Amino acid sequence: MVGLAEEIIKALMRNSAIDKCADLFVKHARIWLSHMTLICLGLEGTAHSFGAGIVSNDGTVMANLWDMLSPEKGGIHPREASRHHAEVGPELVRRAIEEAGVSPSEIGLVAFSIGPGLGPCLRTTATMARTLALRLSVPLVGVNHCVAHIEIGCLESGFSDPVTVYVSGGNTQVIAFAGGRFRTFGETLDIAIGNMLDVFGRSVGMGFPAGPRIERLAREGKEFHQLPYSVKGMDLSYSGMLTAARRLHSEGVPVPDICYSIQETAFGMLAEIAERALAHTKKSELLLTGGVARNKRLIEILTGVAERHDVLFHRVSPSLAGDQGAMIAWTGILQYQAGDRLDIAESFIRPRWRTDEQDIHWRSE
Numbered sequence: 001m002v003g004l005a006e007e008i009i010k011a012l013m014r015n016s017a018i019d020k021c022a023d024l025f026v027k028h029a030r031i032w033l034s035h036m037t038l039i040c041l042g043l044e045g046t047a048h049s050f051g052a053g054i055v056s057n058d059g060t061v062m063a064n065l066w067d068m069l070s071p072e073k074g075g076i077h078p079r080e081a082s083r084h085h086a087e088v089g090p091e092l093v094r095r096a097i098e099e100a101g102v103s104p105s106e107i108g109l110v111a112f113s114i115g116p117g118l119g120p121c122l123r124t125t126a127t128m129a130r131t132l133a134l135r136l137s138v139p140l141v142g143v144n145h146c147v148a149h150i151e152i153g154c155l156e157s158g159f160s161d162p163v164t165v166y167v168s169g170g171n172t173q174v175i176a177f178a179g180g181r182f183r184t185f186g187e188t189l190d191i192a193i194g195n196m197l198d199v200f201g202r203s204v205g206m207g208f209p210a211g212p213r214i215e216r217l218a219r220e221g222k223e224f225h226q227l228p229y230s231v232k233g234m235d236l237s238y239s240g241m242l243t244a245a246r247r248l249h250s251e252g253v254p255v256p257d258i259c260y261s262i263q264e265t266a267f268g269m270l271a272e273i274a275e276r277a278l279a280h281t282k283k284s285e286l287l288l289t290g291g292v293a294r295n296k297r298l299i300e301i302l303t304g305v306a307e308r309h310d311v312l313f314h315r316v317s318p319s320l321a322g323d324q325g326a327m328i329a330w331t332g333i334l335q336y337q338a339g340d341r342l343d344i345a346e347s348f349i350r351p352r353w354r355t356d357e358q359d360i361h362w363r364s365e
């Protein structure tokens with residue numbers, strides 16, 4: 001604060017007056033804020049999982065609990081998922097606070113996944129977050145779910161500016177920071193890779209999620225079968241692959257062979273656009289995040305891409321790769337420290353909020 005006073009006096013003496021003083025005040029307030037401990041409770045509830053995470057502003061994940069609705073049959077119904085969140089949410093929050101070893105009064109911020117996602121799930125999560133913020137008398141911040149997947153990966157890896165391959169049940173994107181936003185360099189034109197895996201799995205009798213089972217079976221696959229390799233410019237498409245894989249199954253091709261062929265083709269397509277994004281952006285880090293980042297074969301393929309391009313590679317660890325509250329809490333802290341506040345009256349959910357629609361003002365070029 002002494003430094004601040006000195007700089008304000010100097011600014012006044014230079015006659016550059018009020019604006020300059022205000023800038024200096026904001027700059028110093030941010031530095032001061034970053035030295036204070038800030039503990040954030042993050043709620044994630046965009047789809048079938050509900051998560052509560054507690055993170056401090058030095059990047060320590062103090063607790064990260066989640067519960068996933070996984071029906072043995074059929075897909076996820078948004079209303080069922082939102083009911084699940086309402087049922088498990090309060091207890092998960094209570095347990096997260098207990099596990100973090102903090103008292104509720106030490107929580108200084110509540111962040112929640114404001115979008116994109118399924119309307120009923122987002123609404124239930126937002127209601128819990130608003131209630132908690134009011135009850136604890138702390139500020140509220142709304143976080144973009146996809147941006148949170150990237151930021152938690154940067155926290156874990158120490159990367160500052162990666163090309164990110166974000167692969168999950170609802171998203172398949174290759175993203176890099178440019179011009180103040182996380183730009184989508186390439187993405188699926190139809191269904192997400194995780195969704196393709198889950199729908200194929202369901203059609204051959206696997207439960208949800210099918211990704212891990214497909215990974216296990218693929219290791220037993222012996223014969224490769226041609227599937228549509230559909231890369232269009234920087235974008236890709238998985239719906240043709242899904243149809244073709246189901247056809248192979250109806251023709252009697254063994255499931256392990258189909259799983260093996262799906263993985264090799266689907267991951268090869270991702271590797272191609274990731275390589276092009278690296279070549280184009282000339283960035284020196286490659287990050288793999290989202291639920292499908294748990295897949296060892298995908299990790300192996302992208303490790304090869306990183307080696308060929310002489311860039312660093314990090315895959316987000318399984319506990320932080322899927323949907324969970326720690327990523328929301330951490331991104332909430334970044335946003336809050338950059339000045340973001342969300343008025344409760346304005347905290348409407350954003351079911352279709354794209355990754356590249358948010359100004360990322362806590363990062364600079």
Ligand code: ATP
Binds near residue numbers: 145295
């Ligand atoms: P988002 O809202 O970001 O789209 P999500 O709701 O799909 O995320 P995640 O936990 O990020 O939730 O991802 C779940 C997906 O990850 C599912 O489609 C699941 O099949 C897939 N998955 C999980 N583990 C593996 C694995 N080992 N191999 C392949 N896919 C996997």
Ligand code: FE2
Binds near residue numbers: 145149168290
């Ligand atoms: Fe996600």
